Amino acid sequence: MATAEQINEQDVFACPICLETLKSPKSLPCLHTFCEICIGEFILSTEQRAEQKLSNYPCPVCRTVVTPNNSGDKTSQWAASLPHNFTISSLMDSSKSVKQECHLCKRRDKISEATKWCCDCTEALCEECLQFHGIMKFSADHKVFQIDEMNSPLIIEEPDLSIISDSCPVHTSKVLEAFCFDHQQLCCLLCITLHHRKCEHVQAFEEMQNLKNDKISMLLSEVNDIKVKVENVMKEKNGEKEKLDIAFSEIETEANTFVSSLKDKLDSMLALFIKGLNITREESENAFEDKMKTFEKISNYFDKLQTTTKTVEEHGTLNQMFIHFEKSKAELKSVLKEASSVLNTSSISEAKLVKSAKLGEVENIDGLIELKSIKTIPVEMSAYIKQLFPSDSSVLSKTSPAIGFENVILKHNKTIDLDGFDVYGGVFVSDEVIVIGGKCEESIGKLKAINILNERIVDEHTFSTIVKRLAFDFESESLFLSCYRSKLYRLKFVDAFNSEMNSKDINCRYGGICISDGVLYVIVNKTVKKISLENLQQPLEMCFQTNTNCYHLNGLEIDSKNNRLLYTSENYEVVGTSFDGSKIFRYKDEYMKKTTSLCVHLTGIILVGDESGQIHVISEDGERRRTVLNSCDKLKSVRDLCLDKSCSRLAIFAPGYIELYDVCVGSG
CATH class of the missing domain: 3.30.40.10 (Zinc/RING finger domain, C3HC4 (zinc finger))
Known part of the structure; x- marks a missing residue:
């Protein structure tokens, strides 16, 4: 206004x-x-x-x-x-x-012709006011058009970038510079000073590690998927509406037909009733007329008898009087007998309409027919969210500070008791299923697929040798195993193990194993070798020499972010190399006793398992270490560890147990 x-x-x-x-x-x-x-x-x-x-x-x-x-x-x-x-x-x-007047001049009681229009201020400006408008900081980036071109079809609608302006929505003259993870709010310096002074997790954009455009790509992909799902839901609802429209139309037709048939039936019944009523009325009228004629006849007889009797009384002799009297008696009896055949019959004395009891019930009800509809159970918004949004939705999930060396922590989620099964290694094959390998008897190996949600065994498979390390290729749904007795196995896993297995049996000892970009990497004695997953019949190809020991357990992982290989050496070091074996870093200190397993987070930090039961984190540059878990829940030692596909959950394996930890941000 x-x-x-x-x-x-x-x-x-x-x-x-x-x-x-x-x-x-x-x-x-x-x-x-x-x-x-x-x-x-x-x-x-x-x-x-x-x-x-x-x-x-x-x-x-x-x-x-x-x-x-x-x-x-x-x-x-x-x-x-x-x-x-x-x-x-x-x-x-x-x-x-x-001509359009300049709004700014008009407020100063001046009259001047406007030549420009500011879409953000929604005001007309003259040339003089336009100069001041461009100088002001808050209006310097406003979109301005020539007024006489406003209706021109040549003006192309530009994207409205104001919705992603970096101006603070609270303090419009300030620029957004930070994010409060506690309140999930974008902040300018004034916001931080006035409202977020006591917040523990406030981070400037410049300080955020790994700030990339992958989030917006993820958002766009998610929005596209959600839009398709929403359109499908709309099509489904439109289909339901069309079915209901057809059903309502059919009900209306059926109701009209039913009521029409009722009307026809009632009209027929009414016609039959009126016909009967008219017949009864006619019979009643005829009977009434017959009785009235009889009464008239009797009345006429008595009139005649009255006249004759008076004449006899006045002029007749006694004999004539006696004869008249007796004759009159006989005639009267004859007249009454004749009248009785007419008068001594039933006749209608009263008539009224008596409704059928069933019609009375119909008359008293509110309607002859009613609509019976079955309503669906109300669908809560949470159900629609579950239907439309992925479980790990970036739109709905809480934004957390980027996980890094300084702030990563492990929070215990659950411990799964394996009833004494001697576990050597494991790997995630889905968000819900982990495959573990080890031994069940002396020199007898076994695989177990376990659902970590209900802790039930999905499937099992037995081997003639003990399973040491596992790797899973999600694209081909293939599980690769390195085992004792110089064996390397491959088998399919889709909800269950495929009994058909391929193996490489060479006179070498296998150790750590990992997969990246369709290539399988394996520690073989004191070397790292590789083989393409598309050509597993070929021999393993040498990559480079290592100082590894395959008599014991060791770890091998690929750091996709930094395009390098990581492994644990026979001296329990964590070594980072290029794919041709060029050393990038080598780390070990007095706190690392026997590091035999490792895994790499998406951010590049390295989680290392120690046989002493501790979990360490090594910085992305391989120069720093800190302990993130001094002791596990029930595990006394650590044989292997792995991250799920999203790197949000860590599984730690040891004899008899699997322990699951959430990978979170906290104070280190």
């Missing part, structure tokens, strides 16, 4: 209520003009305050009492019936050809 200062007091185009340009101007008898919507809302609010039906209302300006011509109509219709102010409308139309 415009402010009063922006409207000239003599501006006849302004509505006195909203102070904006009149829309559908309506005039009162006092000649004051208002927007139709504004005067309508004024009338309704007046009635609400009065708490009763209005018969009139005052003008909002001069308080003149206005009595509507259609006072009997609803109050909401009074405004629409007011006369339209065509004079104002025509003046407004003609004024559109007037």
Whole structure:
């Protein structure tokens, strides 16, 4: 809504209520003009305050009492019936050809022609004001167009980058520079000073490690997938609606047919009833007429008898009187006997309509038919979120500080008891299933696939030799095993182990094993060798010499981020090399006793398992170490460890147990 200062007091185009340009101007008898919507809302609010039906209302300006011509109509219709102010409308139309005035100058009581339009300020500017507009920091990046080109089809709509402006939404003159992980809020310096002083996890953008554009790519991919799912849900709902529309139409047709048949039946019953009624009425009338004729006949007989009796009485002899008397008795008996055949019959004395009890029941019910509908159980938004969004949604998940050497911690999630199974190594084959390998009897190896959610064994497979290390290729769904007795196995795993196995049996000892980009890397004696997964029939190809010992357990991993190999040496060092064997770093200190296993986080930090039961983290550059787990929950030693695909969960393996830890950010 415009402010009063922006409207000239003599501006006849302004509505006195909203102070904006009149829309559908309506005039009162006092000649004051208002927007139709504004005067309508004024009338309704007046009635609400009065708490009763209005018969009139005052003008909002001069308080003149206005009595509507259609006072009997609803109050909401009074405004629409007011006369339209065509004079104002025509003046407004003609004024559109007037040059646009500069809004800034107008507020300074100056008149100047505007040539530019600021889309962000939604104001017209003259050339002079445009210069000041461009100088001001808060408006320097606003989008400005030539007014006479505003309606030109040549202007191409540009992306609205204001939605991703780095200006603070609270302190608009400040730039966003940090993120509060505690409150999940973007912050400027003033925000940090005023609202986030006590927050423990506030980090400047410049300090954030691994700040890359992969998040926006992930967001775009997720949004695209969600959009497809939403469209599928919409199609499904539209299909359900179409089915319901068809069902409702069929119900309407069925109801019309049913009621029509009822009407036909009732009409037929009514016609039959009326026919019977008319027959009964006619029979009743005939019987009534017969009885009336009989009574008339009796009446006539008595009239005649009366006359004759008087004559005999006056002029007849005693004999004649006696004869007349006896004859009259006999005649009377004959007349009455004749009348009795007519009068001594039943007749209708009263008639009324008696309704059938069933029709009475129908008459008393609210409807002959009713709509029976089955409603679905209300679907909570959480169910839709589960349906549309992935479980690890980047949109819904809480943003955490980037995991790094200084802040990574391990939080115990659960311990799985393996009932004494002697575990040597393990690997994630999905978010829910881990495959572990070891021995069940002397020199007899076994694989077990375990669902870590319900801790149940999914499948088992027995070998003739003990399993040492495992690696899984998600693309080919192939599991690779290095075993004692110089054996290297490959078998399929899709919910269960495939009994068909391929093995390489050479006179060498195998150790750590890992897969990257379709290539299998294996420690063989004191070397690292490789083989393409597409050509497993070929012999292993030498990569470089190492100082490893395959008589004992060792670890081998690929750091995809830094494009290098990592392994544990016979001296229990953690060694980083290029793929051709060039040394990048070698780390060991007095706190690392027997490091025989390792894994690499997506951020490049290295988690190392020590046979003493400790877990260490080594920095990405291989120059620093710190202990992130001094002791496990139940494990006394560590034989192997691995991360899941998202690197959010760490599995630690030892005889009899698997321990799961969440990889989190915390104070180191």
